[in-house]
Amino acid sequence: MSFSKPRSKVPPLTRRELVKTQIAKSITDSVKRSTEASDIRSYEVFLSFRGLDTRASFTSHLHASLQNDGISVFMDDDSLQRGDHISTSLVKAIEDSRVSVIVFSTNYADSRWCLDELVKIMECRRTIGQVVLPVFYGVDPSEVRHQTGQFGQAFQTLLNRMNQEHSLSQKWRDALLEAAGLAGFVVLNSRNEREAINHIVEKITLLLDKTDLFVADNPVGVESRVQDTTQQLGIEQSNNVLLLGMWGMGGTGKTTIAKAIYNKIGRNFEGRSFLANIRETWEQTTDKVSLQEQLLSDIFKETTTKIQNIESGKLTLKDRLCHKRVLLVLDDVNSLDQLKALCGNREWFGPGSRIIITTRDKHILRGLRVDKVCAMRVMDKNESIELFSLNAFKQPSPIKQFAEISRKIVEYCGGLPLALEVLGSYLFERGVRDWKCVLEKIKIIPNDQVQRKLKISYDGLSDDTEKEIFLDIACFFIGMDRNDVIQILNACGLFAEIGISVLVERSLVTVDDKNKLGMHDLLRDMGREIIREKSPKEPEERSRLWFHEDVLDVLSDRSGTKAVEGLALKLPIASSKCFSTKAFKKMKRLRLLQLVGIRLDGDFEYLSRNLRWLCWNGFPLTCIPSDFYQRNIVSMELENSNMRVVWKETQRMEMLKILNLSHSHHLMQTPDFSNLPNLEKLILVDCPMLSEVSNSIGELNKILSINLEDCINLCNLPRSIYKLTSLKTLILSGCLMIDTLEEDIEQMESLTTLIANNTGITRVPFSVVRSKSIGYISLCGYEGFSRDVFPSIIWSWMSPTNNFPSQFQTSTIMSSLVPLDVPHSSSQELSSISKYLPNLRSLWVECSSEDQLSLDTTIILEALCTTNSKELEPTTTTSQVSKISLKSLFIQLGVNCQVTNILKEKILQNTTVDESGGCVLLDDSYPDWLSFNCDGSSVIFEVPQVEGHNLKSLMCIAYSSTPDNITSDGLISVLVKNYTKATIQLYKRETLASFKDEEGERLVSSIEPGDRVEVVVVFESGFIVKKTTIYLIYD
Secondary structure (H helix, E strand, C coil): CEEEECCECCCCCCHHHHHHHHHHHHHHHHCCCCCHHHCCCCEEEEEECCHHHHCCCHHHHHHHHHHHCCCCEEECCCCCCCCCCCCHHHHHHHHCEEEEEEEECCCHHHCHHHHHHHHHHHHHHHHHCCEEEEEEECCCHHHHHHCCHHHHHHHHHHHHHCCCCHHHHHHHHHHHHHHHCCCEEEECCHHHHHHHHHHHHHHHHHHHCCCCCCCCCCCCCHHHHHHHHHHHHCCCCCCCCEEEEEECCCCCCHHHHHHHHHHHHHHHCCEEEEECCHHHHHHHCCCCHHHHHHHHHHHHCCCCCCCCCHHHHHHHHHHHHCCCCEEEEEEEECCHHHHHHHCCCHHHCCCCCEEEEEECCHHHHHHHCCCEEEECCCCCHHHHHHHHHHHHCCCCCCCHHHHHHHHHHHHHHCCCHHHHHHHHHHHCCCCHHHHHHHHHHHHHCCCHHHHHHHHHHHHCCCCHHHHHHHHHHHHHHCCCEHHHHHHHHHHCCCCHHHHHHHHHHCCCCEECCCCEEECCHHHHHHHHHHHHCCCCCCHHHCCEECCHHHHHHHHHHCCCCCCCCEEEEECCHHHCEEEEHHHHCCCCCCCEEEEECEEEECCHHHCCCCCCEEEEECCCCCCCCCCCCCCCCCEEECCCCCCCCCCCCCCCCCCCCEEECCCCCCCCCCCCHHHCCCCCEEECCCCCCCCCCCHHHHHCCCCCEEECCCCCCCCCCCHHHHHCCCCCEEECCCCCCCCCCCHHHHHCCCCCEEEECCCCCCCCCHHHHHCCCCCEEEECCEEEEHHHHHHHHHHHHHCCCCCCCHHHHHCCCHHHCCCEEECCCCHHHHHHHHHHHHHCCEEEEECCCHHHHHHHHHHHHHHHHHHCCCCCCCCCCCCCCCCEEEEEEEEEEECCCHHHHHHHHHHHHHCEECCCCCEECCCCECCCEEEEEEECCEEEEECCCCCCCCEEEEEEEEEEEEECCCCCCCEEEEEEEECCCCEEEEEEHHHHHCCCHHHHHHHHHCCCCCCEEEEEEEECCCCEEEEEEEEEEEC
16 A cells, blocks of 8 residues: 555555645645535545445445444445436535545446545535545556546446546546546555555544543543533534633633533634643643644644644644634643744634633733633532442442432532542442541541642742742631731731732632632632641641641640731630630740730730731630730720720721621720721621710721611710711611611712611601612612612601601702602692602602503693793893794714714704794604604604614703893703603703713603604793704613
8 A cells, every 4th residue: 555645656654754735735625615514424435436346345344443433424325226317415414524535446437426425525525625535546646636547448338338427437537647646545456455454544533533531530520510601602602712721720621621621622623622721731741842843743733734833833833724714722821931832813713613721811811801700619419419329339329328428528528529529539438437437537638639629729829929828818807807817917917908909819818799709619729738748747837827736736836836826716605715824935936926815914015016917706805905916916806895984095007998897786886986097997897885986986086887786775976086087987786776867968978878778767867869879779678889878768758748858958069869650640749749840850650541641741831830930031131022033953862873973963954944833854864763742832753673782871952932131041851651651751951961871861761663752952032942853872
């Protein structure tokens, strides 16, 4: 057997040379040239052959070998009735195959059927990029190319039978010439037939990319995740290049899912490549171009391309990939340089390409600007049990006597597939005693295989501050408020804001919707093990102590050293212990101290002066000792303390930003806040003996949050508290004796959240509604965002059973109030509030019927006319006669868009009055805008249906006559009546001048095709509206 090259005979090659040359030469021709050609085909291989020559021998053996390798083959049945032309079913079989194999034999050209097949095959090669592989069985390629020898004689025999069809014979000659010029296989004798078939199958397998990646022994939960992620790839919906990031902590199964996706959809592309372990490969080799070379080899099925350096490789990838629809998976990426080298930007790839990137670092995905980020979810309880059991018991559920301990181990694994597989396999065929021992051990010393995998993310952190932050969180701050932790760690010089952001991006830390820090239990244990393994036998030499037995030993023995930077000891209150303060004497670098159920005896001067965080739940003393150096403390949390006063001798604490004395049931007074100039957070929840707050609280110029919840003995707030212009959150819920909020609350210009449920306050202060800063309120039974709650509060004031606040009646700034909704109104209720209409920004009324709509409209219009009935005062004397002129007024209701701006410009250019006093109007421009007009001050119209377009805005032009000496435009308000929905919308002039987007969207969304709508413009007396025009504008 030998490998043929176009237009020349070649000597037999060695097997290695043959395969190498095959790969290098033919794959370029094998690529499908269009998106359509990448669709799933009915057959993978079409066999064209002369049954008389090879059906019972070579072709039959080749067919069997291909099928044995899992390749679907179309092989024509010899029993089919053959006519003069190949059948439509045969044409379809050729078109639906990815590869055509043509077995040229001595009598191949004697069959018109075979030659017609050949013509169709070569047509598919040119039009849809079908791969064509010629096999020269017992004939030389040159005989086929030039129709000589026995092959030529057979061809001539056919031509003699069909001498009248010269044009057809030329098509056959062209097809033979083209096919014989392709790289293929030459089988000249039967001795090398088996070897030739093996090579052909090997080549076809390579062309078809039949090699799938191993996914998992137990693919639990894989299919559902593959389906979810594949949907995000949008393969059928978009022909754009799409980049998808798969992000999550180590061991969550990113690579497994990526492999399964690659196997499932990879053959739908013109080429595919899975570059595995990029991080490891990049770090371990200086020959980084090998990844670029592998990418080219995977896509183009060639090994001859050599890349000199990364930069030239970028150009090569861009030039060669830009016309191909490919699937590329970049697995375990941990630097932007890797992405720049392998997929610089989406312009590198042909239309419809999909690039999947798995990483532990979300920041990398932002840097490449991926289209979507898929956060990997851990396994749920049922999936976890099944995966663990398949590894531990080789069945999908635990053995009965292991059920309870299995549940505990699964719970410890926290849905992490890596841990479930590793621990399950480790415990396979071990006894219950071994299982219990392992469970106790992994709580202190994590499994080494899991530890190594998870530690990759920690080792990848760029600097020591990020590692220190991670270790601090792992030991002390899980479940704490992110902002509080940032304050504490910033004081330790750790740049915590950016550091925590990096940890979140690296999947090492989470932040929930309540801003609390979280961490997977296995990551927590990984961090703690990093600390433990540096001094496994001497806990006093570790940087952080958290395991209660280690801490008890260190404090009891007073063996602590300057190595200790953080210490936590939490005991049940009922089992509290007492230690000497001298146990802390050598811990000079201690900065984080957390104690629960602990008493300290002795001089507090032994505690570190470097303390930044003191969290002492159950603080046993009646006040903080004066010999305790506290000036570097940033956060002091002394919940459930025994304190009566905070300090007897106050210290000026410049660093303190957080003070939490909650549940201190004996606390009688607050500290002097003048010594806490930088305090930002004050928490005094459930301090029932606290009866007053120091007037010095008004000196907290940087305070952001005050929480006095359930201070049931607190009678009032000092007036100075309303001077806190920096305060954002005030919580007074449960303060039963506080019965008023002063009007001064309006001065708290930064206050965004006010929560005061279950207090003595019975009426919402007018100043609260007038506040421009409050965004969320919970007070007097009203709870929610101010934009939703304030209208209900105002409505309650306007009720006939209530007296309207005097401040509201005299207010000069009520035009800045939120809109008022009146749901399911009665005419009596509407009459009771009508006199306040000028003080509202807008009014929305829901009526029960069209009759009530008419009645309510009359009430509103009469109220408007009454409050605006003063006579116009002309600038001329009464003996002079004013000239009457026609003016136009432009009004827009709705949302701005491009069409809006175009129409506005045209209206301003064409809004004129003709010589007879008539109005020159702008014609319709369907489907962009439609116009309706009517004499007088109102227009009634039915909203039309405009297919494929949505209503975006309404424009109104009112033409009014008025004496020249009147300079005002005269507009009072615009009324929009929807007869179909029985609603009335009123917008005052000032509102229209500053129409908000949300108001416009609400107005437009309330008007639907088929609605009967009337727009009324209301002017002051002295103005006569001649004509009104309405334009409906569509996007």
